[in-house]
Amino acid sequence: MKKEDCFYLGKIVKKYSYKGELLVKLDTDEPELYENIDAVFMDLRGNLVPFFVESSQLHKSDLLRLKFEDVDTEVDAEALLKSELYLPLELLPKLDGNKFYFHEVIGFKVIDSNFGEVGTITAINDSTAQALFEIDRNGIEILIPMNDEFIVNVDKTNRTIEVKTPEGLIDLYLNE
Structure with a gap:
């Protein structure tokens, strides 16, 4: 094992x-x-x-x-x-709805309601006060808090997570 x-x-x-x-x-x-x-x-x-x-x-x-x-x-x-x-x-017990285990969503695509496709989850950072999705967008790391208010839908079949982040959050990482 x-x-x-x-x-x-x-x-x-x-x-x-x-x-x-x-x-x-x-x-x-x-x-x-x-x-x-x-x-x-x-x-x-x-x-x-x-x-x-x-x-x-x-x-x-x-x-x-x-x-x-x-x-x-x-x-x-x-x-x-x-x-x-x-x-x-x-x-591990099966989780339904928008619940997931951290290891399950590695490789999922993240799509933001306002921004569009953000990138692919490469890791979950849970060493901070709030766990973060670590997302790779063409070599740029984007961090999105794993906040229930931000997560709109988790589609395990199509391996996507739809989020709705505050306006400008994703742009912070791209305008450096």
């Missing part, structure tokens, strides 16, 4: 018990979807290694308490701290 075929589920943040249980900080708005997982892939020194889940339960809002098979002591658990967990992309 390769990392590009998976999505990031979360990170092991601390030990929970002397029996090898661990707490995972989940990267999701819906932690309950992952309460009964059977297995995960753990990134160990750059390789995704399958780990089978003996038991799991939600612990406080966004933490998942996991007990892996063959991880039975504090020492075993200690060795796994700070490891990142991944699941195959096909396990």
